[in-house]
Amino acid sequence: MLSFRRLTAFVLMALLWLGGCRLDMQVQPRLNPLAKSDFYPDQRSARSPVEGTVARGDLREDTYFYSGKIGNNPGDYMPFPVNQDVMLRGRERFNIYCAPCHSRLGDGNGTIAQRGFRRPPSFHIERLRKAPLGYFFDVMTNGFGAMPDYASQISARDRWSIVAYIRALQLSQNASSAEIPAGQKMPSAMPEQRSGLDSGATPPARAPSSKDKNTEQRK
Numbered sequence: 001m002l003s004f005r006r007l008t009a010f011v012l013m014a015l016l017w018l019g020g021c022r023l024d025m026q027v028q029p030r031l032n033p034l035a036k037s038d039f040y041p042d043q044r045s046a047r048s049p050v051e052g053t054v055a056r057g058d059l060r061e062d063t064y065f066y067s068g069k070i071g072n073n074p075g076d077y078m079p080f081p082v083n084q085d086v087m088l089r090g091r092e093r094f095n096i097y098c099a100p101c102h103s104r105l106g107d108g109n110g111t112i113a114q115r116g117f118r119r120p121p122s123f124h125i126e127r128l129r130k131a132p133l134g135y136f137f138d139v140m141t142n143g144f145g146a147m148p149d150y151a152s153q154i155s156a157r158d159r160w161s162i163v164a165y166i167r168a169l170q171l172s173q174n175a176s177s178a179e180i181p182a183g184q185k186m187p188s189a190m191p192e193q194r195s196g197l198d199s200g201a202t203p204p205a206r207a208p209s210s211k212d213k214n215t216e217q218r219k
C-alpha cells in the first residue's frame with residue numbers, strides 16, 4: 001500500500017509534470033498590440049479594419065433614432081410610440097439626470113443652478129415650447145453650451161423618453177382650460193400639482209396657465 005507521504009509526493013510530481021506541458025494557445029506565436037512586424041511593408045503588425053467596418057452592437061441604421069435629425073434639421077416626431085411606460089421612464093430619468101439643474105418643473109431653477117452653475121433657460125419659454133422633439137434629443141446627445149452631453153449616461157431610448165416627458169412638462173405649465181379633456185377637472189391649487197410631481201406615482205396634473213381666468217384663484 002502507498003503511504004500517505006508517497007502519495008503526496010506522487011501527486012506533486014504529477015502536477016509539476018502536467019504544469020510543464022501547456023503548449024497550447026498560451027504560448028502560440030503572436031504579436032503584441034502595436035508591435036512592429038516585418039511581414040507587411042508598413043511594418044505594422046495589425047491591419048486596419050476594412051472600410052465601413054461596424055463594431056458589434058454599433059450598427060446605427062436608424063439615424064433618426066440616434067440623432068433626432070433628418071438631414072441637418074431636428075425632426076418633430078417620436079421614433080417609437082409613446083405610452084404610459086415611456087412617460088414614467090422619461091419622468092424618472094428626467095428627475096435623475098436633468099432636474100438637478102433644470103428643476104423637476106423644468107423652469108431652470110434646479111439645486112445646482114441655485115448654487116451658482118449657469119442657470120439653464122426655462123423649458124416653458126416660447127422658443128423651447130416650439131422647439132421640435134428632435135432638438136431636445138440633440139441637446140442631450142451632444143450637449144449645449146455650458147451643458148454637458150448625456151449620451152454615455154442615458155441610452156438613446158431613454159433620451160427619447162425624456163423628450164416625451166419634457167413635452168408633457170411643457171404642456172403641464174401652459175395648457176389652457178380648452179385643452180383639458182371633457183369631464184376632467186382643472187387642478188385648482190399649485191400645492192396639489194407639486195405633490196403630484198414629487199410623489200412619483202402619477203404624471204403631473206396640468207396646471208392652468210397664466211392666460212387662464214382661474215389665475216386669480218391660485219394667488
Ligand code: HEC
Pocket residue numbers: 094097098099100101102112117118119120121135136139140144145146147148150154162
Ligand atoms: C449640470 C447642469 C445641467 C444638467 C444636469 C442638464 N442641463 Fe440642460 N442645460 C444646462 C445649462 C447651463 C443650459 C444652458 C447652456 C448654455 O446656454 O450655455 C442648458 C440648456 C438646456 C436646453 C436648452 C437649449 C437651448 O436651446 O437653450 C435643453 C433643451 C436642455 N438643457 C435639456 C436638458 C436635459 C433633457 C437634461 C437631462 C438629460 C439636461 N438638460 C441636463 C445645464 C444642465
